[in-house]
Amino acid sequence: MLEVWLSAAGNVFTPTNIFAILCGVLFGVFTGALPGLSSTMALAILIPFTFSMDPATGLILLGAVYSASVYSGSISAILLNTPGTPSAAATVIDGYEMTKRGESAKALGIAAIASGFGGIVSVIALSAFAPFLAQQSLRFGPPEYFALAVFGLTIISSLTGKSPVKGLLAGVFGILIATVGMDPISGYPRFTFGHPALLDGFALIPVLIGLFSASQAFNLMISSKLSNDEGIEFSQIPAVAGKVVPKFKELLRLTPNMGRSSIIGTIIGIIPGVGTDPAAFIAYNEAKRWSKDKDSFGKGSIHGVAAPESSNNAVTGGSLIPLLSLGIPGNAVSAVFLGGLLIHGLRPGAELFTHSGDVVYSLFFSLFVANILIIVVGIGGARIFSKVLVVKPIVLGPIILLLSIVGSYAIHNNAYDIWVMLLFGVIGFILRRYGFPLAPIVLAIILGPLAETSFNQSMLISQDNFGIFFNRPISAVLLIVAAITFVSPFLSGVVKKKKVA
Amino acid sequence: MFRINGILAGIFFLLGLFAFFYSFQFSEVAAFWPKFFAVVLMALAIALIVDTKLKPDREQVSENTISTREYKLLAIIAASTVIYMIALDLLGFTVSSIVLLFILFWIFGYRQLKNALIISIASSVVVTVIFQVLLNVPLPQGLFENFY
Incomplete structure (x- = not known):
């Protein structure tokens, strides 16, 4: 095992990969800091850049972007009272209060340290559990894979937003989109309308870029135009004030809180469908519950900044556990990350760890380095972050659209993929504005074909006997868990209502 | 929101209807999956109308979300x-x-x-x-x- 880690360290500490981590952290900080740009968008737009890279370098870059963009949502939360990413919503509560008190630099410093701490704890968990879990997938046959895909699809019920029906509609829409192209068993062309380009279905990356990046570019441009026409002024960005590095005593006092929050974040990250924003709020509430000075929360408490920041960054490593070991993306960002794996021909599961162990362990090791770099960049760059926030959405929108275009084109050197990106960009823009979550569409596009293939294979094995899914223990347990996962968000809604009544 | 959700549900229903009938051209194995989910899509489209009728304030947004x-x-x-x-x-x-x-x-x-x-x-x-x-x-x- 030591050999594997030494080899990973040797792979990471090359000029190319260190440069990739640095670029990833800086790009992640930039995209996460700006309200309106998300971690998902940052990753989707960057995947085409990794296409011609060595797989390890590509994944190292994506991993660094993922971690840094979740951290940097705190920057605008602290300075502008607006979270840069939804995961930083809980950081606003005490972070902005610290800014009002003239301690914005300290808040930024604590956010960086807590984020790095949370990220490192979660990478330790990732390194320990992912290989073990992947090993278990060797016991999986088609029925187990079907049950696993169904479990992954039931996560949709947790990603639904305000209207559960709209979330489910988005998911089923995604499953139908995934049926375009050749049927995985018989190769029969479906919904291709005689168009050869559709035989392989819609390529995943242009769809991802369209849904998450292009739609966001449209949104930035359109909202800028409307704000401009209405004469709405953008908020002033305060100068970063005070000392960035907290006192050693303060850091010591924060350690138990950061540790607890990191564990909470890691566990929540492992559970598919929950995500970074609830993890941050749960950690915040726990920090408050355990605190001796509860009244300070909401008034600029350093614990109120450290808890959500440790927790949301811990989700990054946690969410990669089911993704890398079983191929289950628990949220939109990890679904996009899976796209990054797939374009390099890497498939999650035991094979990933046995055949491409060097790539996976290099990714793990690079995440340690990236999280340390987040602390360094976060502290070193705290005073210049306010300059980043000056960038206007109208400037960003067209540039993101250009990157979406070139990114879609670059995968297959094919203009057809730009059409796909544009189509899904428009669909994404319209659906999002009408309250449809986009994550279920992606989850369904990824898991739908796996479910269909393994379902058909299971039916062939069992000669059309559905009992095959319930006679095998792993499959049966996964289906039961899937049923619970599917029903629980609806039941919790009913329970809440009864409590209110 | 009822009018907008009604239109959206209508679009999804028509999409499901199209996918369902178009799937009859496919081989039996190839048709099962799209047919099944086309029916689910149509059922969910109807559910969206019913849900919006029963709980019009669920999404707390105005009627014209996109002008x-x-x-x-x-x-x-x-x-x-x-x-x-x-x-x-x-x-x-x-x-x-x-x-x-x-x-x-x-x-x-x-x-x-x-x-x-x-x-x-x-x-x-x-x-x-x-x-x-x-x-x-x-x-x-x-x-x-x-x-x-």
Whole structure:
């Protein structure tokens, strides 16, 4: 095992990969800091850049972007009272209060340290559990894979937003989109309308870029135009004030809180469908519950900044556990990350760890380095972050659209993929504005074909006997868990209502 | 929201209906999955109408979530992208991108001409260098074929 880690360290500490981590952290900080740009968008737009890279370098870059963009949502939360990413919503509560008190630099410093701490704890968990879990997938046959895909699809019920029906509609829409192209068993062309380009279905990356990046570019441009026409002024960005590095005593006092929050974040990250924003709020509430000075929360408490920041960054490593070991993306960002794996021909599961162990362990090791770099960049760059926030959405929108275009084109050197990106960009823009979550569409596009293939294979094995899914223990347990996962968000809604009544 | 959700549910229902009947052309194995989910899509579309009727305030948003003006602006972006794609073969990636960015900056209200031009040129050149030179991804060069 030591050999594997030494080899990973040797792979990471090359000029190319260190440069990739640095670029990833800086790009992640930039995209996460700006309200309106998300971690998902940052990753989707960057995947085409990794296409011609060595797989390890590509994944190292994506991993660094993922971690840094979740951290940097705190920057605008602290300075502008607006979270840069939804995961930083809980950081606003005490972070902005610290800014009002003239301690914005300290808040930024604590956010960086807590984020790095949370990220490192979660990478330790990732390194320990992912290989073990992947090993278990060797016991999986088609029925187990079907049950696993169904479990992954039931996560949709947790990603639904305000209207559960709209979330489910988005998911089923995604499953139908995934049926375009050749049927995985018989190769029969479906919904291709005689168009050869559709035989392989819609390529995943242009769809991802369209849904998450292009739609966001449209949104930035359109909202800028409307704000401009209405004469709405953008908020002033305060100068970063005070000392960035907290006192050693303060850091010591924060350690138990950061540790607890990191564990909470890691566990929540492992559970598919929950995500970074609830993890941050749960950690915040726990920090408050355990605190001796509860009244300070909401008034600029350093614990109120450290808890959500440790927790949301811990989700990054946690969410990669089911993704890398079983191929289950628990949220939109990890679904996009899976796209990054797939374009390099890497498939999650035991094979990933046995055949491409060097790539996976290099990714793990690079995440340690990236999280340390987040602390360094976060502290070193705290005073210049306010300059980043000056960038206007109208400037960003067209540039993101250009990157979406070139990114879609670059995968297959094919203009057809730009059409796909544009189509899904428009669909994404319209659906999002009408309250449809986009994550279920992606989850369904990824898991739908796996479910269909393994379902058909299971039916062939069992000669059309559905009992095959319930006679095998792993499959049966996964289906039961899937049923619970599917029903629980609806039941919790009913329970809440009864409590209110 | 009832009117909007009604229209959206109608679109999803028609999509499901189309997928269901179109699937009859496929082989039995190939048709099962799309047929099944086409029916689920139609059922969910009906459920959306029922849900909106029963709980009209669930989403707490106003009726006109996307205004006509926003649709027009979306159409302008889409049309600009389509024209850009047509221009790619003639003008090549770099020049087409400079023009696209500059026009979008102008249309969407960024009227500092000098800055808009600098950002358009810089962004396009940087993207070209990254893909064409550093990542070895060939981009269309149009009239400037073999120029760089």
